[in-house]
Amino acid sequence: MTLRLTWVALACATALTTACGGSNPDPVAPTETVAVDAEDAALKFDATKYTTVNVTVDGVAFKLRQYRIVYVAKPVKMLLAQAGLGNGAVTLADPYAYQSMIVSVPEEQATNQKTALVFLVNNGGWWASPVATTIVEGAKFVSTSDTDNVGAALKAGYVFVNVGTRSRGGAVAEDGRFSGKAPAPVVDAKAAIRYLRLNDALMPGSAERIVMTGTSGGGGLTAAVAASGNSADYLPYLDEVGAAGLKGAGASLASTIKDDVFAAVAYCPINNLGNADAGYEYEYGTVRSNANTGALGGVAFNAGQQPAASTAIAARFPAYVDNLGLKLEGGAALTAQGLRDSTLAFVKAELERQIAKGTAVPALGGNFVTSRATLANDWLTLSGTGSSATVAAIDYAKFINYVAANQALKTVVAFDPVGVTGNRNATTGAWNVSGETNLFGTATARYANFTEWSWNNNAATGDGSGTDDTGLTWAQVTALSSTPLNTQLKLINPLAYLGTAADSAPYWYVRHGMVDRDTAFVMQTLLYHAIRSDTSVKEVSFKFPYLVGHAGNYDVQEAFAWIKAKLDANP
Incomplete structure (x- = not known):
């Protein structure tokens, strides 16, 4: 009986505490004067706290200032030993690595507050991603390469921002809770954007010129963030981690700054899960x-x-x-x-x-x-x-x-296989965890099925998911007002926000390889039509590159020429 009540109880609690209904943004005009609260004060950028990193770009010495920043005021302290939950074990050197970013500023751009910010998320497979960067002492970059996005960005004089986010397969908090459940990766990326906006006058580069980019799950994350700019739906989650630019509490919670982006560069985005x-x-x-x-x-x-x-x-x-x-x-x-x-x-x-x-x-x-x-x-x-x-x-x-x-297809079920009839190892009895099932569920559940067939056909007794444990069919559980699954699915889905009052990125560059079978072509074409139909969008560049598989940053010269053209058209 306990398991049967869990989803109902959670749904009621969510309805009382979370604003999940509308998609109304709460932007603030640039001239508005906003009192700085304690959390915003704690997130003030310190321009003196950087390390100097020496690299080469096209064989020429290149000096950068590098800042490592925890971008929220109430970061979740994580276990240093992350089991990975299907993605391999990870040992963190910093318990806040999932909610940190590394900002690399070309020395010659240290006082330039107009240059673009290349905002990179690294969430392949929607996996949790502790912050990391390839911009390290002695690194060599080539700006003319078709696979070196860092070299192209540095040569162009852009600020490069590597962003860590909580997500599935890890991000286990010190108290043992799964901190990376949806919508955590979207919330974290938005929180990082808000940090950049809060400190725009103090930092190099312009937070009005953020070009967000990612591949695979990172492409899906890019699409979700770029589609849902300034939506009030995320405010309770942002408030929970102490993101910048929030005021009030509960029903009066409101935003004082924006979290939309200028452009999205999404490779093979695993989206609309x-x-x-x-x-x-x-x-x-x-x-x-x-x-x-x-x-x-x-x-x-x-x-x-x-x-x-x-x-x-x-x-x-x-x-x-x-x-x-x-x-x-x-x-x-x-x-x-x-x-x-x-x-x-x-x-x-x-x-x-x-x-x-x-x-x-x-x-x-x-x-x-x-x-x-x-x-x-x-x-x-x-x-x-x-x-x-x-x-x-x-x-x-x-x-x-x-x-x-x-390339062989994914097995059935491709994205939501855990706990599903037939999807277990015949020798070990372990359930197949190859899909994104562990992105969903409560902070105390390893996973939750998030699609109709998988929910109704869950055969893992005692996992708390599916009709077998909850007594609820998919139709019943999704009919409950503001169930956790409904909310999670919405907040990571770009199609839930494209064409709404949210401020979608005006410029989109989306690529999915012609031999990429990691998600369906029709899903990417559907994303294209949803982007194209959004009145906030000024341009979408969409292609299926010839004989390219599941990959990103293989067309760097074309992508960065496109980025430059959009930035030049919006000085």
């Missing part, structure tokens, strides 16, 4: 086989429960897309099939872009060669030859099958 499994199975379910999908619990794909689960999960995706109410560029309603058509158009555009610049794109029957495999082209038909060739036809189903052949 609550619907990522549905999108994945809608995309890949029909091409799954023993050849491209691994066994679970020692049972081959076709012999186990994966096919039925895939079909059931995929079935909810079309209705989800319909209910969003988004439109295509021409004004027609966006549907799941429309997402496939739109994805196909982006693939076609990328192929023709590559052909035009001289890339040897193989004709039908030729071979595509990646770092993972050499596979025959059975999906792309070209018309003409050389740089004048055009794309005559793309067989979408065969293209998806090619992607799955290049």
Whole structure:
């Protein structure tokens, strides 16, 4: 009976203490005079507390001032020995490393308060990320490299900010509580932005010119933060850790500064986690086989429960897309099939872009060669030859099958597998923790299923998650007012804020590789349409780069030229 009451009790407590309903920002005009409270006073930047770091950029000596800053007034003290919970053990040197940032300032920019801030989060897989930087004594950077974003940023004279955040798989507090549960990574990133805004007049660089960037889970975090600028939904969580720029308490809690960003550069963003499994199975379910999908619990794909689960999960995706109410560029309603058509158009555009610049794109029957495999082209038909060739036809189903052949697909369930029937090791009995399930749940729960199929099919007795332990179906638990899961899913989902009163970043640069199977193409195309439809957004640059897998910072010259153009257009 205790477990059955847990979710109801938590929902009631959350409804009383957390403002989870609206998305109304509470910005303050730049001329407003705001009394500095004790927490803001404690977060005042000290320009004298830096170390000098000597590096080279393009072979030339380059000196920087480097500041290490705890960006909240009430940081959570963490265990130094972090078990990792699926991501390997981590030993921290600093119990506040998850809520710290390292600010590296080129010496020649020490008095420049207008240069941009490159704000980097490092949360691959949505894992917790203690602060770290590659800008260390003696490091060598190359500004002209297509893979060296630090070199490009330093050469351009930007301030480089490495940001640590709490998140899943770790961030266990000294008292044993899981401090990284959603929305902790978004809250921490916003708190770091607020620190920069609070101290904008004292620090090098302009907090009005923050370019936030990340890859994979970090790309998803970037998208969530960039979409939800200045939303009041986060204020109770920000207040809990002593973030800058808050006044009042409870229902009167309000913001005195902003946490929106100028631009988002998101690589392969693992976003919209609550619907990522549905999108994945809608995309890949029909091409799954023993050849491209691994066994679970020692049972081959076709012999186990994966096919039925895939079909059931995929079935909810079309209705989800319909209910969003988004439109295509021409004004027609966006549907799941429309997402496939739109994805196909982006693939076609990328192929023709590559052909035009001289890339040897193989004709039908030729071979595509990646770092993972050499596979025959059975999906792309070209018309003409050389740089004048055009794309005559793309067989979408065969293209998806090619992607799955290049790299095996994630097993079913891809993102929310923990505690799910079949998803356990046949030898050890351990549950599969490969997905993001442990980002969710209460601070005392190792994980909580966050999707309908996984919740209803949870088979891990005693884990506190699923119908088996709570007595509540997914429909019942999500119907409760302000349940923890509803709130967590909303606060990390960019689509919950794009197109609302939140101040989304005006500029977006989003990339997802053409052979990246870590999330569905339709999920990224859906993100694109949500960004494009937001009236706060002035420009979105979106591509599926040719034969690129799950990676980031492979197109640094293009990305930084884009960043420079946006900054130059907004002096």
